[in-house]
Amino acid sequence: MAFLRRLRSRLVVIAGLLTLGYLLLPNVVVTVFSFNDPKGRFNYTWQKFSTDAWTDPCGVADLCGSLSISLQIAAWATLGATVLGTMIAFALVRYRFRARGAVNSLIFLPMAMPEVVMAASLLTLFLNLGAQLGFWTILIAHIMFCLSFVVVAVKARVMSMDPRLEEAARDLYAGPVQTFVRVTLPIAAPGIAAGALLAFALSFDDFIITNFNAGALVTFPMFVWGSAQRGTPVQINVIGTAMFVVAVLCVLAGMAVGNRRKRQKAA
Amino acid sequence: MKTTTDTGGDVRLSGIGKTYGSFTAVHPLDLTVPQGSFFALLGASGCGKTTTLRMIAGLEEPTSGTVSLGEQDVTRLPPHKRPVNTVFQSYALFPHLDIFENVAFGLRRRGIRSVKKQVEEMLELVQLGEQARKKPHQLSGGQQQRVAVARALINHPKVLLLDEPLGALDLKLRRQMQLELKRIQTEVGITFIHVTHDQEEAMTMADTVAVMNAGRVEQLGPPTDLYENPRTTFVANFLGTSNLIEAEVDSRGGGDIVVKAGDCKLTLPEARCPAPVTAGGRLLVGVRPEKISLVHADDAGGIPAGRNRVTGRIAGSSFIGVSTQYVIDSPVCPELEVYAQNVDRDARLAPGAEVVLHWSPAHTFGLDAAQDIDAGVQDIGEEAA
Numbered sequence: 274m275a276f277l278r279r280l281r282s283r284l285v286v287i288a289g290l291l292t293l294g295y296l297l298l299p300n301v302v303v304t305v306f307s308f309n310d311p312k313g314r315f316n317y318t319w320q321k322f323s324t325d326a327w328t329d330p331c332g333v334a335d336l337c338g339s340l341s342i343s344l345q346i347a348a349w350a351t352l353g354a355t356v357l358g359t360m361i362a363f364a365l366v367r368y369r370f371r372a373r374g375a376v377n378s379l380i381f382l383p384m385a386m387p388e389v390v391m392a393a394s395l396l397t398l399f400l401n402l403g404a405q406l407g408f409w410t411i412l413i414a415h416i417m418f419c420l421s422f423v424v425v426a427v428k429a430r431v432m433s434m435d436p437r438l439e440e441a442a443r444d445l446y447a448g449p450v451q452t453f454v455r456v457t458l459p460i461a462a463p464g465i466a467a468g469a470l471l472a473f474a475l476s477f478d479d480f481i482i483t484n485f486n487a488g489a490l491v492t493f494p495m496f497v498w499g500s501a502q503r504g505t506p507v508q509i510n511v512i513g514t515a516m517f518v519v520a521v522l523c524v525l526a527g528m529a530v531g532n533r534r535k536r537q538k539a540a
Numbered sequence: 541m542k543t544t545t546d547t548g549g550d551v552r553l554s555g556i557g558k559t560y561g562s563f564t565a566v567h568p569l570d571l572t573v574p575q576g577s578f579f580a581l582l583g584a585s586g587c588g589k590t591t592t593l594r595m596i597a598g599l600e601e602p603t604s605g606t607v608s609l610g611e612q613d614v615t616r617l618p619p620h621k622r623p624v625n626t627v628f629q630s631y632a633l634f635p636h637l638d639i640f641e642n643v644a645f646g647l648r649r650r651g652i653r654s655v656k657k658q659v660e661e662m663l664e665l666v667q668l669g670e671q672a673r674k675k676p677h678q679l680s681g682g683q684q685q686r687v688a689v690a691r692a693l694i695n696h697p698k699v700l701l702l703d704e705p706l707g708a709l710d711l712k713l714r715r716q717m718q719l720e721l722k723r724i725q726t727e728v729g730i731t732f733i734h735v736t737h738d739q740e741e742a743m744t745m746a747d748t749v750a751v752m753n754a755g756r757v758e759q760l761g762p763p764t765d766l767y768e769n770p771r772t773t774f775v776a777n778f779l780g781t782s783n784l785i786e787a788e789v790d791s792r793g794g795g796d797i798v799v800k801a802g803d804c805k806l807t808l809p810e811a812r813c814p815a816p817v818t819a820g821g822r823l824l825v826g827v828r829p830e831k832i833s834l835v836h837a838d839d840a841g842g843i844p845a846g847r848n849r850v851t852g853r854i855a856g857s858s859f860i861g862v863s864t865q866y867v868i869d870s871p872v873c874p875e876l877e878v879y880a881q882n883v884d885r886d887a888r889l890a891p892g893a894e895v896v897l898h899w900s901p902a903h904t905f906g907l908d909a910a911q912d913i914d915a916g917v918q919d920i921g922e923e924a925a
Contacts, residue, residue, distance in 0.1 A: 440599050440632065441626070442634075444598075445649060446649040452620075455645075
């Protein structure tokens with residue numbers, strides 16, 4: 274009975290830990306298998322510990338080239354979608370114009386559309402326009418589907434902003450540009466950053482739309498997919514683990530900066 | 541704290557009005573606020589007072605008319621080019637900047653480099669020197685309010701606009717801040733224009749009060765003048781409480797008007813009746829509750845001659861501490877209010893007792909009977925809004 278009571282009082286903690294495990298188990302597998310030394314071409318069964326792949330991450334032909342292409346596309350797509358999405362979000366929250374309601378709903382359409390249908394239709398569009406498939410068609414497609422997510426993230430933030438703050442800035446001798454740079458942008462920044470991160474993540478690992486519209490170009494997700502037909506190099510796991518570690522480090526650095534500021538203020 | 545000598549003249553609004561589509565927020569109005577005065581715009585929510593203030597700040601463009609500061613017409617100037625600063629209702633402190641930077645904001649935008657000394661002086665004036673490095677959300681409501689005042693005043697504006705600045709504070713703190721604001725205004729000598737729906741606040745602080753109703757200025761003057769000589773039922777009811785009795789003009793002469801209400805005859809000075817008076821015409825006769833004396837019907841013989849007298853029965857009483865407030869049911873008016881100081885309390889004055897009310901004719905005023913007798917009466921719902 275005592276055991277049951279203890280179990281019941283910790284039920285929430287246990288459920289939480291199980292969920293966390295469920296979430297992180299795939300990441301653990303990726304990391305563990307980045308240290309594998311597989312027999313043959315497939316990295317599916319554990320053989321023995323090795324750091325070969327870590328010391329030579331670009332050892333597989335075309336892997337680092339595709340990674341670089343994916344990072345470039347993700348960076349430009351993030352920039353494009355964040356700038357456009359932020360402007361759309363401000364327009365939708367701050368201004369009353371004709372068809373505002375319609376635009377508000379239409380913005381969500383790309384999110385609701387099945388991705389594979391969107392991909393095929395985009396290809397049709399590009400072919401009809403006579404566009405050459407490659408870097409630019411991928412970038413245009415990525416900005417398009419990232420836009421909705423940025424708008425959602427920024428809009429939530431702008432809606433919670435008190436418009437009187439900008440009035441106060443104008444009242445205190447800040448012109449339109451200064452008001453935007455000194456007050457509007459810093460306050461909206463968390464929403465914009467969230468939108469940008471989301472855009473980067475979505476663009477970096479998009480496969481379906483990219484695969485349809487890439488032409489001869491190979492991005493990192495396409496490389497992984499392609500090589501999975503013939504064998505999975507350990508280096509894929511290395512890249513995956515490295516991305517995960519970079520992301521975790523970024524979060525930790527952000528938290529450290531925040532904590533230090535708090536401590537400085539308290540002092 | 542230096543007193544600004546160059547405050548640059550009066551604020552003049554000429555024919556200024558604002559309409560939104562078919563809704564008129566402010567009817568074209570003329571208003572002059574003398575330099576260095578503490579001016580209050582008083583009215584219920586939605587009466588146009590905040591719109592008027594925002595037109596002075598430049599945050600709202602008037603549909604008609606002009607705004608002048610001294611000799612300068614500022615009607616077309618954007619807010620950041622006007623020598624006017626605002627204390628907003630919600631304070632609108634910048635959440636991403638600390639208190640020091642909030643206060644320094646206006647100076648920095650005008651390109652002033654060394655702001656440290658000025659900001660520290662200003663924070664001392666509002667007693668927040670210790671809090672300079674805190675963020676706004678770490679301060680209490682009263683402290684945030686003082687930051688908002690400091691952030692505006694540091695720019696030495698020609699006019700300081702205050703939009704319900706004390707609305708979010710609790711009663712005790714509000715009283716304290718009323719005195720504090722009055723002290724600061726006297727010290728810096730800058731013109732303050734204060735928007736409020738709280739008649740007590742307006743009367744406590746302002747030299748001149750403009751009572752607004754439905755987009756118009758109903759009456760303008762010093763608080764005592766507005767209180768003693770209201771010219772409309774709205775002002776009579778909105779500022780304090782008034783007993784208004786419907787009456788018929790009986791005769792006039794010798795500077796007095798005599799009216800009949802039921803079978804009572806009441807006298808009031810002609811000078812205190814702005815309404816047109818014709819024999820047989822109707823009039824509203826008003827008297828403030830604290831001006832009325834209350835005696836038990838048995839003692840009615842002791843009332844001096846020449847006083848206005850009304851009989852009635854006590855319908856209810858509430859003990860407030862310094863005074864007791866009675867509601868009297870009288871043939872001339874169903875609910876007459878009387879405030880009696882608790883000096884010598886007569887135990888017979890309890891609900892149900894027959895009483896006689898009497899007051900000096902000099903304390904009686906007259907109003908045009910063609911108005912809504914209940915205009916400006918604040919019900920509880922309105923006050924909460």
